[in-house]
Structure formats: C-alpha cells, structure tokens
Amino acid sequence: xxxxxxHSEPKTxxxxxxxxxxxxxxxxxxxxxxxxVLNQLNDGDLLRLVTTDPGALRDIPAMAKQRGDTxxxxxxxxxxxxFLISKGVVE
Amino acid sequence: MTxxxxxxxxxxxxxxxxxxxxxxxxxxxxxxxxxxPLILASTAVSLGWEAGIYFTFYGLDILHKERFEHLKxxxxxxxxxxxxxxxxxxxxxxxxxxxxxxMKKWMxxxxxxxxxxxxxxxxxxxxHFFACATTMGVMGVEESDLIEGADIAGxxxxxxxxxxxxxxxxx
Numbered sequence: 544x545x546x547x548x549x550h551s552e553p554k555t556x557x558x559x560x561x562x563x564x565x566x567x568x569x570x571x572x573x574x575x576x577x578x579x580v581l582n583q584l585n586d587g588d589l590l591r592l593v594t595t596d597p598g599a600l601r602d603i604p605a606m607a608k609q610r611g612d613t614x615x616x617x618x619x620x621x622x623x624x625x626f627l628i629s630k631g632v633v634e
Numbered sequence: 635m636t637x638x639x640x641x642x643x644x645x646x647x648x649x650x651x652x653x654x655x656x657x658x659x660x661x662x663x664x665x666x667x668x669x670x671p672l673i674l675a676s677t678a679v680s681l682g683w684e685a686g687i688y689f690t691f692y693g694l695d696i697l698h699k700e701r702f703e704h705l706k707x708x709x710x711x712x713x714x715x716x717x718x719x720x721x722x723x724x725x726x727x728x729x730x731x732x733x734x735x736x737m738k739k740w741m742x743x744x745x746x747x748x749x750x751x752x753x754x755x756x757x758x759x760x761x762h763f764f765a766c767a768t769t770m771g772v773m774g775v776e777e778s779d780l781i782e783g784a785d786i787a788g789x790x791x792x793x794x795x796x797x798x799x800x801x802x803x804x805x
Contacts, residue, residue, distance in 0.1 A: 567745055568745055569744055569745070569746060570673065570677070571673045571676050571677040571680065572745075572746075572747075574677055574680045574681070575676055575677070575680050575755070577680070578679075578680035578681070578682075579680075605681075606680065606681055609654075609681035609682060609683070610681055610682045611682070
C-alpha cells in the first residue's frame with residue numbers, strides 16, 4: 544500500500560500521536576471512532592489508528608479525503624493496518 | 635469599480651466549501667434492512683457530511699418506540715437469510731425468531747452495535763430523522779409512539795431536503 548503513503552516521517556516530530564485501537568471492529572466503527580477523535584483534535588495533531596478490517600484500507604483514505612485531513616502513512620502487516628493521520632491539510 | 639468574485643476566488647478569500655449531504659429513504663422494517671441506512675448515515679456524518687433519513691412504510695418501525703428493539707429477520711421467502719430453510723419450513727412457528735436470534739448473534743460476535751445503539755449513535759451525530767406522515771396516518775402511528783427527535787414530514791419536505799443532497803439512496 545505504499546502508493547497511498549505520501550511520506551513515512553511525520554513533519555511535526557515534537558507532537559505525539561493520539562492512539563486509537565480499532566482492531567476487531569468492522570465498518571462503520573473504525574471511521575466513526577476515528578472521526579470522533581479527529582473532531583476533538585486541532586489542525587496538525589496526529590492520530591495513529593490501528594485496524595484489522597480489510598475494508599479499512601479503502602475506507603480510511605476515503606475518510607481523510609472527504610474530511611480534508613491528511614493521511615501521512617499506511618502500514619499493513621500481519622492482518623493489521625496502521626494509519627497515521629494529521630488533522631487538516633499539511634502544507 | 636465593483637469586482638465580481640468567481641467561485642474559486644471566493645473560496646480563496648476564506649469561504650468554506652458547502653457541506654455535502656446524504657439523503658436516504660429507509661422503507662423496510664426488518665432487522666437486516668435497518669442496518670444499511672444507519673451505517674451509511676453514521677459514516678456520512680463521520681466524513682463531515684450532513685445526513686438525513688426518511689423512514690417510510692415498514693421502515694417507520696425503526697423509529698417506533700415499541701418496535702425498534704424487536705425488529706426481525708424473515709425466515710420465509712428469504713433465501714439469503716441466516717438460517718437456510720425451505721419455505722414450507724420457514725413458515726413454521728418459531729422460525730422467524732430463530733433466524734432473528736442467529737443474526738443478532740452474528741452482529742454481537744462481530745462487535746456491531748444493535749439497532750437501538752445505532753439509533754443513539756446517529757442521533758448524537760445529528761442525523762436528521764424524518765418520519766413519514768402518510769405512514770403514520772395509514773398505520774395508526776402517533777407522534778408519541780416515535781422515539782424522540784423524529785421530524786414528522788411528508789414527501790415534499792423530504793424532497794426539499796434531498797434536492798440539496800449530493801448522494802440519495804433508497805433502502
């Protein structure tokens with residue numbers, strides 16, 4: 544899934560990512576839970592989301608696109624997907 | 635001299651793009667068919683859209699206080715149902731209850747919310763619930779029979795809402 548990742552290192556290295564574990568959850572719950580967290584974050588804050596729903600590989604990029612957030616990284620390994628999202632548009 | 639801004643220029647000076655809108659019709663009152671509109675609407679709001687669902691005919695049961703916790707899956711004439719029975723057996727007493735139990739267990743095992751939980755989620759997200767006024771009249775449903783927040787409306791009011799929708803679907 545490297546075609547989705549724009550770059551592997553977050554630019555804001557001093558910021559910690561908010562962790563959200565959505566393993567074992569199916570659509571729409573990973574998107575629903577991620578949105579609840581993103582709505583509480585400020586622009587530029589980072590969310591690290593882990594899922595096991597194979598549909599999330601399409602859903603989370605679509606969510607970021609529709610919301611206007613920035614998907615920085617997607618890592619898929621051992622049936623788990625990890626997404627790093629920055630709230631808002633990264634300049 | 636007056637300057638007219640074109641749409642992209644207007645956006646450049648800070649106007650946000652219009653919020654997208656999803657308009658759904660929920661016309662079926664079985665447990666399996668209650669899920670898709672609730673899933674789609676909760677997802678739409680999570681994407682930053684607004685969403686409204688028009689509950690009509692049997693779909694109005696999803697908003698009915700005494701019925702929404704007891705929606706069922708048909709065991710008869712449902713070849714895709716959770717228990718595979720010939721129709722002659724699907725008609726026996728208890729078959730619908732058994733199919734319903736199986737689907738509820740599937741949902742629970744997959745950690746999916748129940749229909750009442752989904753209704754709470756979507757209402758908290760601000761999904762607009764339209765209750766079909768004609769259905770209420772035909773089926774003898776009173777406003778006090780419906781869960782809180784249902785907006786009684788006819789087809790014209792829903793179409794007025796749907797006219798500004800980016801995505802409309804009939805479930």
